[in-house]
Amino acid sequence: MSNWQAERMEPFRISPLGWGLVALRGGALAVVTYGCLLLFLLVRLVERPLFGLSRPVTPRITQFVCRAGLFIMGFRYKLTGRPMAEPGAIVANHVGWLDIFSLNAADRVYFVSKDDVAGWPGIGILARVTGTVFITRKSTEAKRQQEMMEERLRAGHRLLFFPEGTSTDAIHMLPFKTPLFQAFFTHGMERVMHIQPVTVISEAPPGRDRRYYGWWGDMSFAGHLLQVLATPRQGRIEVIFHPPVPVDGFADRKQLAAYCERVIRTAHPHVGAE
DSSP states (O other): OOHHHHOOOOOOOOOHHHHHHHHHHHHHHHHHHHHHHHHHHHHHHHHHHHHTTOOSSHHHHHHHHHHHHHHHHTOEEEEESOOOSSSEEEEEOOOOTHHHHHHHHHSOOEEEEEGGGGGSTTHHHHHHHTTOEEEOOOGGGHHHHHHHHHHHHHTTOOEEEOTTSSOOOSSOOOOOOOGGGGGGGSTTGGGTOEEEEEEEEEEOOTTSOTTTTOOOTTOOHHHHHHHHHTOSSOOEEEEEEOOOEEGGGSSSHHHHHHHHHHHHHHHOTTOOOO
């Protein structure tokens, strides 16, 4: 473990104003999220028998919730570039749970996540309902998971995964892991699929630690959520969509992963070479 992964920020103390913001923002976020969840489930009752694995309507509800969530929490949000029109997947660096809002606000995507997220209180049900692909790190499951990803890609789903494998402190990046890239090199997928690298930049509020929005190590989700909700003046989130590349332009998954990591790392103003 490198030094930055072991370091922690100073504890955040919530002021009376902060607790008021927690109540106001948290209440509004809950109403929008779970109100739209009910709408989502009602629409799925019609969408699923008509379209099967394809989801032409419900991802728009998810996108609305994420855009509304960023607004409710008070973030300044900037989108650079545009999501690709070609079939394929997106890969991005991983800062923390806020990435779900910032990336879904930009594009209608389906996240690839570790299977333990499915059991998280409150979050797990949202992830399952919205079509998240859950994976494990067991080698015995690799083939089945690859087939599952391939099925979703062939159905036209835009999968989004974080090759670092875990979230970070917002100013560092971990080396990209390559196994998930293999799904794009099977059964002729490489001839039709594209990969789009995306850089997520989280700028801390003025005067705060640059790692303010990072979520790493043993930091709790509840504690970090309270910190964000209680922040009077939020920082800024920028999402940069880089040009997509055809998978068959690379010899194998390692070359593709290395290219994506280089592009994402180079565009991030706070990340140096590891």
